[in-house]
Amino acid sequence: MSAGTSEAPGARRSRLRLVVVQALVLALFGTLFARLWFVQVLDGEAYQAQAASQSVRDIVVQPQRGLIVDAQGRPLVANRTAWTISVDRTTLGRLDDDAAGAVLDRVAGLLGLERAAVEARLLDCTSGDAVAGECWNGSPYQPVPVAVDVERGVALQIQEQPEDYPAVVAVEETVRSYPSPYGVNAAHLLGYLSPITESELDAAEDADDRSVNGASVVGRAGVEQQYDQWLRGMPGYQRVAVDSMGRVIGDDSTIEATPGDTLVTSLDAQVQSVVEQQLASTIETARATRDEVTGRNYVADSGAVVVLEADTGRVVASASQPTYDPGVWVGGISTGDLEQLYSEEAGTPLLSRATQGQFAPGSTWKPFVTAGALTNGYSTDTNLNCSSAFRVGNRDFKNYESGAYGSISFARALEVSCNTFFYRIGYDYWAQYGSDVSDVDAFDPLVEEAKDFGFGTATGIDVPGEASGRIADRAWKQEYYEAQKDYYCTLAEEDGNDFQHRFAREFCAEGYAYRAGDAVNFSIGQGDTIVTPLQLAVAYGALANGGTLYEPRVAKAVVSPEGQVVREIEPTVASTVDLPPEVFGYIDTALEGVTRDGTMAWRMGGFPLDDVNIRSKTGSAEVYGKQSTSWVASYSDDYVVVMMVSQGGTGSGTSGPAVRAIWEALYGVEGETFDPSKAAIPGVVATSALPNFTEDGSILPPARDPQEQQ
Structure with a gap:
């Protein structure tokens, strides 16, 4: 066949198929490129944030609670360091069941607790088996305290024998202390602290209150409760990197906690x-x-x-x-x-x-x-x-x-x-x-x-x-009668001539009078x-x-x-x-x-x-x-x-x-x-001035205005 002869029909169909395949490939590459551009450029920041949230977790750093002092600056409630024993559930989870159980047995024995008590404290409060007041309400990515204010020797034993206590951490933390100047108690005025409840935590989250978290303790009575929002301070956060299984693999950054404010009272x-x-x-x-x-x-x-x-x-x-x-x-x-x-x-x-x-x-x-x-x-x-x-x-x-x-x-x-x-x-x-x-x-x-x-x-x-x-x-007596008459009128119908029944009959008839x-x-x-x-x-x-x-x-x-x-x-x-x-x-x-x-x-x-x-x-x-x-x-x-x-x-x-x-x-x-x-109070009556707070952190008695002297 000569050069000018037209191409055979079979060859044209093959070339057409090739063109179609090339077009499809180009279309696919174009779609992929567009999608990559969309993901990386247009929505890149959103995806980066999402990825970060999946790989970085916040561990709460509790703030030091504010002091409570008397009118002369004497501390009534302060803070001290105490040894806390915690269990890292992530590390514990890497052990097989027998090894993990052995660790919990050793910790419980060292602390003088039953193993069941330690396990109860490791449960999340959201768990169906959790017991209120014993479970963990904080972050799942930080060690869970199982004992606070333990003896120093106990803490050192854990620190010195890490091979016997894998997943167990002994650290010093601040807890409330009561210096008791002049031997004072003042418990009903000062109050006490206890862990935050689920309902309180939910309310704080609804109000976007970041000063509390699942591991917080809050005031329960006295001025500890009344002025809790000032005393509690603001938690810090240590950001840690975790792998796909949620295990901590390294530190990312730290935001320091802010100590609470000091409450000056009028007490002496x-x-x-x-x-x-x-x-x-x-x-x-x-x-x-x-x-x-x-x-x-x-x-x-x-x-x-x-x-x-x-x-x-x-x-x-x-x-x-x-x-x-x-x-x-x-x-x-x-x-x-x-x-x-x-x-x-x-x-x-x-x-x-x-x-x-x-x-x-x-x-x-x-x-x-x-x-x-x-x-x-x-x-x-x-x-x-x-x-x-x-x-x-x-x-x-x-x-x-x-x-x-x-x-x-x-x-x-x-x-x-x-x-x-x-x-x-x-x-x-x-x-x-x-x-x-x-x-x-x-x-x-x-x-x-x-x-x-x-x-x-x-x-x-x-x-x-x-x-x-x-x-x-008169109004109170009428209200009391209305609230109690059913009880006493029922009692009045019973046989009996003792004081209780005689009183019931009298009250039923004219208790309002x-x-x-x-x-x-x-x-x-x-x-x-x-x-x-x-x-x-x-x-x-x-x-x-x-x-x-x-x-x-x-x-x-x-x-x-x-x-x-x-x-x-x-x-x-x-x-x-x-x-x-x-x-x-x-x-x-x-x-x-x-x-x-x-x-x-x-x-x-x-x-x-x-x-x-x-x-x-x-x-x-x-x-x-x-x-x-x-x-x-x-x-x-x-x-x-x-x-x-x-x-x-x-x-x-x-x-x-x-x-x-x-x-x-x-x-x-x-x-x-x-x-x-x-007189117990300088000048007989306390000055209106506040104690002096020095740069080194000490608190001195207030300076007295000469015009206030008696």
């Missing part, structure tokens, strides 16, 4: 020490003292003392018994210790009697009844009969030991604490305004005055869990009205300063780790009591008479009252089925001191010596000599 450790010692010794003495009424020693099951600055409401000291050691929470509390803290047999040590304990105020209530009476029809010229008893219906309401003083004034009635004088006032108002026992809205001047002084509502102290007390007025007996009991702080020692202290503070009710404050300021003031916590006015100055003056003079000539005088003999004018009121509150509650409420121009001992006896008889000792410490009194240079 020296005064706190005196208060705690006096309360403890008073309770001990009461328990060794025979109660002539019951024929056995006083139970003295609990007690409290509160010391406030009269003109600011700041808390200088507060003690509660029984108390507890906040250090038991460090490293995790045992089940036995936890049960003890909640045990009624042990006196429920976690309960702060100062802010949560509620007791009948007894005769310490009478100054507020006086205020109500003097502004609602009675005058300072009024004289009433202080008879040995006052009859209401078929019952005689008696004076203490049935004493009688004849016709006396309000001032004298306060001095000798005459019950029948105040019974007459309570009965008079009931007869005038409320003889209709079912009238819930009947006016009662004494109830209104009690509310004006803050009773029946929480004071607003910056310590969580405060109780509100109770004013047992506010009778004359309720009114006269209210007038002397008896019956169902209850207060906290803190409420009483705040109210007496208003008597001292002329009518201002403060929200008590424990905290004074928040200071950064660098020593800069982050927040000043100023005194907060809750309300004012609208009483004429002459009424305040009259009550003040009358309470001065209680100290000099009345029921507190025998405990204050020789005290330099001309230099330090102490006004006071004693009380012995009777509680059905229990021994009397001892009260002393007192104040000076500078301070308020209130003391209570439950089932402790009479007011001045039991609490009087301790209250005097506290006043002696506050003012530097020795015997009959007043020496302000020996």
Whole structure:
């Protein structure tokens, strides 16, 4: 065939196929190139971030928690280093089952634990087998603590024998410590720490709060809880590279943790020490003292003392018994210790009697009844009969030991604490305004005055869990009846003539009725009205300063780790009591008479009252089925001191010596000599200045303004 002859049909088809194949190949390469460009250029950063997240993990570095110091800069809560034993679950997972089990057995034996307890702590809290409080709530990429605050020898044994303890890490970490200047406890004010819960962690994540994480501990009571967000600091993060199996293969970067802020309180450790010692010794003495009424020693099951600055409401000291050691929470509390803290047999040590304990105020209530009476029809010229008893219906309401003083004034009635004088006032108002026992809205001047002084509502102290007390007025009695009538009416239908069944029948029929007996009991702080020692202290503070009710404050300021003031916590006015100055003056003079000539005088003999004018009121509150509650409420121009001992006896008889000792410490009194240079607080009253935070980290007492010197 010649050169010009056309190509055969078979050859053309072969060439066409080749062109098609070439086109397909080029198309595929074009698509691949476009995809690579899309992935590497257009979405490159997103894919790089995704890859990084799959190969880099964050290990939390917990911050050092902030200090809590008193007004002079003395540390009340600090930090110390402690050995922590942790297990790296990643490394443990590389071992075979027998080897891993042997490691856990050796660790458990060294720590004095059961292997099951160690395994429980290694479980993630999200696991179905996890036990709350024992599981691990933190990052799965960091070692899990199985024991905190172990002995140094235990830690060294692990460090020196790594071949016997693969996957086990012994490191030093910071934990809470309690320096206890002057031996103070102050547990109910300071609080304690425990691990964060799942619900708290979820709430923090929802709020984008990065200051906590699964391995955090948080404040559970006291100022540790109230000011937790400042004290906790900000965690750091160590970024580590992991392989496809999640195993750590190297470090990537580190973000340092930020220590927490320091909380400066208004507490004074020296005064706190005196208060705690006096309360403890008073309770001990009461328990060794025979109660002539019951024929056995006083139970003295609990007690409290509160010391406030009269003109600011700041808390200088507060003690509660029984108390507890906040250090038991460090490293995790045992089940036995936890049960003890909640045990009624042990006196429920976690309960702060100062802010949560509620007791009948007894005769310490009478100054507020006086205020109500003097502004609602009675005058300072009024004289009433202080008879040995006052009859209401078929019952005689008696004076203490049935004493009688004849016709006396309000001032004298306060001095000798005459019950029948105040019974007459309570009965008079009931007869005038409320003889209709079912009238819930009947006016009662004494109830209104009690509310004006803050009773029946929480004071607003910056310590969580405060109780509100109770004013047992007509409205409360009606509410209580509605809540309890089904129970008592059912009980009333049963056969029985004992006290319980008789009471049930009476309550079912007329439990709502506010009778004359309720009114006269209210007038002397008896019956169902209850207060906290803190409420009483705040109210007496208003008597001292002329009518201002403060929200008590424990905290004074928040200071950064660098020593800069982050927040000043100023005194907060809750309300004012609208009483004429002459009424305040009259009550003040009358309470001065209680100290000099009345029921507190025998405990204050020789005290330099001309230099330090102490006004006071004693009380012995009777509680059905229990021994009397001892009260002393007192104040000076500078301070308020209130003391209570439950089932402790009479007011001045039991609490009087301790209250005097506290006043002696506050003012530097020795015997009959007043020496302000020996007062527990320099200058007698704390300066408004804060402690000095130096560059080397030490904290010095505040500089005192010469104008503040007394």
